[in-house]
Amino acid sequence: MILPKFEYKSAENIAKAIAFYERYNGKIRYLAGGTDLIPLVKLRLSTPMAIIDLKEIEGLKAISHQGGWLVIGANVTLFELKNNNTVKEYFPALYESLDATSCETLQMRGTIGGNILQNTRCLLYNQSLEWRTARGFCFKMGGETCNVVPNARACFSNYCSDNALSLMALSASVKLVGPRGERKMPLEKIFSGDGRNPFTLMPGEILTEILIPMKRSKGAYEKLRVRDSIDYPLLGVGVSTKGNAGRVCVGGIGPSPLVYNLKDINESAFKDVAEKAYSDARPVSNTTLSPDYRKKMVSVLIQRASKKALQEGK
Amino acid sequence: MKTMKVTFHVNDEKVTLHVRPYETLLETLRERLDLIGAKEACGVGACGACTVVVNGIPLRSCLVLTPEVDGASITTIEGLGKDGKLHPLQEAFMEKGAVQCGFCTSGMILTAKALLDRNKRPTKKEIIKTISSNICRCTGYKKIVEAVEKAAEKSV
Numbered sequence: 151m152i153l154p155k156f157e158y159k160s161a162e163n164i165a166k167a168i169a170f171y172e173r174y175n176g177k178i179r180y181l182a183g184g185t186d187l188i189p190l191v192k193l194r195l196s197t198p199m200a201i202i203d204l205k206e207i208e209g210l211k212a213i214s215h216q217g218g219w220l221v222i223g224a225n226v227t228l229f230e231l232k233n234n235n236t237v238k239e240y241f242p243a244l245y246e247s248l249d250a251t252s253c254e255t256l257q258m259r260g261t262i263g264g265n266i267l268q269n270t271r272c273l274l275y276n277q278s279l280e281w282r283t284a285r286g287f288c289f290k291m292g293g294e295t296c297n298v299v300p301n302a303r304a305c306f307s308n309y310c311s312d313n314a315l316s317l318m319a320l321s322a323s324v325k326l327v328g329p330r331g332e333r334k335m336p337l338e339k340i341f342s343g344d345g346r347n348p349f350t351l352m353p354g355e356i357l358t359e360i361l362i363p364m365k366r367s368k369g370a371y372e373k374l375r376v377r378d379s380i381d382y383p384l385l386g387v388g389v390s391t392k393g394n395a396g397r398v399c400v401g402g403i404g405p406s407p408l409v410y411n412l413k414d415i416n417e418s419a420f421k422d423v424a425e426k427a428y429s430d431a432r433p434v435s436n437t438t439l440s441p442d443y444r445k446k447m448v449s450v451l452i453q454r455a456s457k458k459a460l461q462e463g464k
Numbered sequence: 465m466k467t468m469k470v471t472f473h474v475n476d477e478k479v480t481l482h483v484r485p486y487e488t489l490l491e492t493l494r495e496r497l498d499l500i501g502a503k504e505a506c507g508v509g510a511c512g513a514c515t516v517v518v519n520g521i522p523l524r525s526c527l528v529l530t531p532e533v534d535g536a537s538i539t540t541i542e543g544l545g546k547d548g549k550l551h552p553l554q555e556a557f558m559e560k561g562a563v564q565c566g567f568c569t570s571g572m573i574l575t576a577k578a579l580l581d582r583n584k585r586p587t588k589k590e591i592i593k594t595i596s597s598n599i600c601r602c603t604g605y606k607k608i609v610e611a612v613e614k615a616a617e618k619s620v
Contacts, residue, residue, distance in 0.1 A: 151507035151526075155465055158485035158531045181529075188488075188527045189508035201485075203532060253597035255512060255522050255575060379596035380510055 151192040151278075157200040163207055164327050164356060170202045171354040172329065178202050180356060182225055182264040185256050190269060194279040195291075210263070210358060219361040224263025228313070229254065231262055241362060243369030243390045243459075247316035250371060250386075253379045263357045266314045266324070266337070270307035270348045270405045271382060272436040274298055290346050298436045305345025306434045308382075308402055315388035315399040316371050318409055322362045328355030338409050345405035367392045370458035372451040374402070376438065384439045385447050389455040391415050396459070398423050398452055403433045403444060420456035424449035470534045474499065475543025483530045490514045490525040493540060501541035501570040505599075512598030515571035516540050522578040522597075541570035544577065553577055553615040562611035564602035571598050576612045585616055 161167035171178055177199040181187055190196040204210060210225035213234055220236055231237055232248035251257055251265065274297045275282075275290050287293030289305040296302035314337065322337045330352065337360075342350045351357070369390035375381045383402040390397055396415040401407035408430055410423045428449040433441035467482040474497060483492055493499040493516065502525055505513040509527040516525045517539040544551040553573050556562070563569050572595065579586055579594045586594070591612045592605075600608065 153486040153488065155484075156486050157465065158468065158529055160531070184527050184529070184532075185509055185524075188529075192508060201529070203529075205532070253512075254594050255515065255524065255597035256509065258521050259523055259527070379593075380512075380599070 153188075153192055154194060154197060156191070156198050158203065159200055160203040160206050163209070164358065167202050167204055167207070167356060168327075168329055168354060170200065174200045176353055180204050183227065183260040184264075185252075185260045186264060186268040189276075193276065195269075195276070204356065215364065218364050220364050222262055222360045222362070224357045224359060225261045227258055228260050228262060228265060229257040232257065236364075240364065240366050241316070241320055241369070241390070243316040243319050243367070243371050243388050244313065244362075246369075246371035247312040247373075247386070247388060250373045250375075250383075251312045252381070256380070262313060262360060265311050266317070266340075266360070267349065267351075267357055268309075268311055270305075270309050270345050272298065272305075272307040272345075273438070274436060275307055299434050305405065306432075306436055307345040307348075307405055308437065309341070309348060309405050309407060310382040310402055312371065312373060312383055312386050312401075315386050315401045315407055316369070316390065317360060317362065317388075318399045318407065319369060319388035319390035319397045320362050320367060321397065322360055324357055325359040325361065326351060326355045327358050328352050334361075338407070341406040343406045348405045365392050368459045370455040372455040372458075374439070374444065374447050374451060384437050385433075385444050385451060387448070387451040387455045389420075389452070389459045391459050396420075396456075398427070398456070400427050400431065400448060400452070403431050403448070415460070417456075417460065420453065420460075424452040424456075427452055468531050470530055472533050472535060473537040475539060481530075485529070485531055487530045488526055489516070489518075489523075489528040489530050489533055489538075492530040493525060493538075499540045499542050503567055503570065505567065510599070511568070512571045512575060513568050515574045515598065517574050517578050520578065520581060522575045539574070539577075541573060544573065551577070552618045553580070553612070556611040556615035556618065557608070560607050560611040560614060562604060562607040564600070564604045568598055568600045568602075572600065572608055576615070579612070580616055580619065584619065586612075588613060591616075 179198040181203045210223040288297045372387045374385035385402040388399045396412040398410040431448045433444040471480045503513040505511045509524045514525045
């Protein structure tokens with residue numbers, strides 16, 4: 151597949167990246183690993199005037215401990231993060247989701263920031279321009295309709311990051327830097343709930359850091375997939391517990407993950423969450439598995455992951 | 465649109481090219497340098513047929529823009545054998561009959577090479593996990609895994 155025309159610029163620091171954003175009047179895309187972006191550009195789902203490479207920015211490549219937080223630079227690759235000792239020891243849910251992401255080769259290229267900010271997906275959206283033109287444009291392509299659910303008023307595309315789920319289960323926050331300055335917020339606040347434009351990031355903003363509270367946790371990540379490698383989650387469940395409190399995150403269904411807080415963790419509390427998530431989840435026929443099956447698997451995977459977190463004491 | 469000057473090493477040879485900013489490394493290797501061992505199959509990073517090793521890391525060259533590899537050191541399947549002798553992985557693939565249609569083979573071998581470079585004696589499980597990054601549509605995985613095991617034994 152041939153790429154459309156665009157310019158390529160490499161930014162040495164965040165300020166330069168934002169300067170490029172302004173120079174091109176916002177018609178740019180930031181590039182990290184490119185494993186999500188390049189296919190989108192090839193399919194003409196994104197048509198930037200310029201691609202601004204953030205890979206050379208030194209400050210985004212480090213993992214450090216700062217005042218009770220593990221601070222992960224957005225350009226740390228998934229493979230490097232997976233092999234980090236602190237992650238293995240303190241955050242088993244994150245380790246498992248990193249290990250479950252795609253395949254080793256793509257883990258070596260894909261970055262944690264890019265993984266979090268990957269676009270939502272749909273069987274009828276991630277297609278070539280010719281295919282989509284023949285079918286007619288949907289909401290997410292700027293059209294007036296949803297091609298999956300007749301008469302729907304919203305976009306049901308799925309958010310497919312494995313790691314955002316485990317990071318939210320671990321109560322992670324993110325740092326964003328943009329033309330209007332810097333801000334920090336809990337990871338779950340970056341989701342708009344609208345599949346057309348799934349993130350609340352302001353124009354030109356760059357995700358620079360992911361911060362996890364440095365507290366030893368137990369947890370697990372369960373993923374529904376058909377191939378065990380190179381595939382996106384058809385449903386993902388991240389569970390993490392610290393002391394008596396816990397968090398369950400369900401993703402891969404719809405544009406925004408579901409988050410549940412538990413004050414007292416025990417088997418029946420997890421069962422309640424499994425039932426609640428089952429009724430909250432609204433899968434539609436936009437993946438290779440049926441919506442009924444994915445819905446049923448929501449409670450199965452929550453129970454599976456919570457059992458691992460409770461019993462194995464990982 | 466203006467071209468960009470890019471310099472990198474391919475199979476220990478320094479090359480300087482003027483490329484389009486929207487050119488993939490796979491296009492540069494195949495169309496400008498005549499290194500046609502890396503194949504385009506899916507074109508979106510799902511299959512691994514275009515894998516080359518860049519600075520020791522196996523990369524899907526269909527997802528990499530050529531300007532991104534300025535200054536890098538790249539190994540393709542053409543540069544694996546040295547002094548007229550095949551690489552142990554290439555020999556093992558022949559010996560074990562791990563090549564069927566051959567379309568995935570260069571990607572498989574380079575993915576395996578990057579594994580053996582960082583882990584001299586991988587377990588069978590580790591080999592399977594690494595190799596699962598690449599798709600073989602003849603489904604000849606068993607023999608491919610055996611070939612990597614054989615090459616790992618030989619190189620110790």
